[in-house]
Amino acid sequence: MAKILVVEDNEDINEILKNLLLGEHQVIQAYSGTEATLLFKQEIFDLVLLDIMLPGKDGGQVLQEIRQSSQVPVLMITAIGDKQSVTQYLLNGxxxxxxxxxxxxxxxxxxxxxxxxxxxxxxxxxxxxEYGHIELDSQTFTVSGPLGQVSLRKKEYDIFQLLLDHPKQIFTKEKLYEQIWQDVYLPGDNTLNAHLSNLRKKLKEVDDCHEYIETIWGLGIRLKEWQSS
Incomplete structure (x- = not known):
């Protein structure tokens, strides 16, 4: 059963789509572009049905924001007969x-x-x-070790995957933030620190004998070189 976000400001059409999909899928409804982008940041969806003509942010803007962080399938809902306009949305993602x-x-x-x-x-x-005594699963966003398995949040997974992919590279906070969030890092923003702290705690939950992320003071963050013990 997939989780589908239906974004359509016409209440009748929104309800028709919901009733059409219920039973086979879980359906979440949104009635404006602004509401859709807020829901998308809060939840994980398997597919989005997205109307083009919406109050607030239009479908093109919503599509652009979705594509900044996700490759979830997006089906545009349109009454536009202009094939060139539809083609542009397809080219935009x-x-x-x-x-x-x-x-x-x-x-x-x-x-x-x-x-x-x-x-x-x-x-x-x-x-x-695999790295050291732990294993990262890209399908389930879980990390496993001698003490069990824990689920990672998407950003926690992205951070650890990036470090694993570049084991010797030192990432400044600015670079790490910009790589993961695809946005400009603002001094004083505690978002990255909070995610790193949570990630470290979760890695400790599955292997409490080793450190996997180290801080190089004055330089940044990197994957700790593995030393068996």
Whole structure:
């Protein structure tokens, strides 16, 4: 069962889409672009149905914000007959589109195609990466060790994966923040420190005998060189 975000300001159409998908999928509804972007930051979705004409942020703006942090499948909902406009959304990162008035079976089929492709890509790209006594699973966002397994938040996973991919590199806070959040680091922002602290605690939960992340004072953060004991 996939978790689908339906973004449509027309309450009747929003309800039609919800009823069409319920039973097979979990459906979360949004009625404006602003509401959609807030929900997307708070929850993880498997697919987004996104209307183009929305109050607040329009569908193009929402798509742009989604693509800054996620490759989740996005299907645009449009009543626009101009193929050139639809093509531009596809070039900007949309996966497909449906045109109002739409056929329910076609909507379900297009959703199924996107979910199937995503699953295939995830299976093909899934990997488990070992370092020291722990193992990082890219499919489940979990880290395992001698003491068990814990789940990582997406940003915690991204930080640790980046360090594993560049084991000898020292990352300044600014560089690490910009790599993970794709945004400018502001001095005094405690977001990175909080995520690093949580990540360290979780790594300690699965292996309390070793340190995996070290701070090089005056320089930054890096993966601690593995020394067996």
């Amino acid at each position: 949309a996966n497909d589109y449906i045109t109002k008035p739409f056929d329910g079976d076609e909507v379900k089929a297009r959703i199924q195609v996107q979910l199937r492709q995503t699953m295939s890509q995830e299976l093909a790209g899934s990997k488990r990466q």
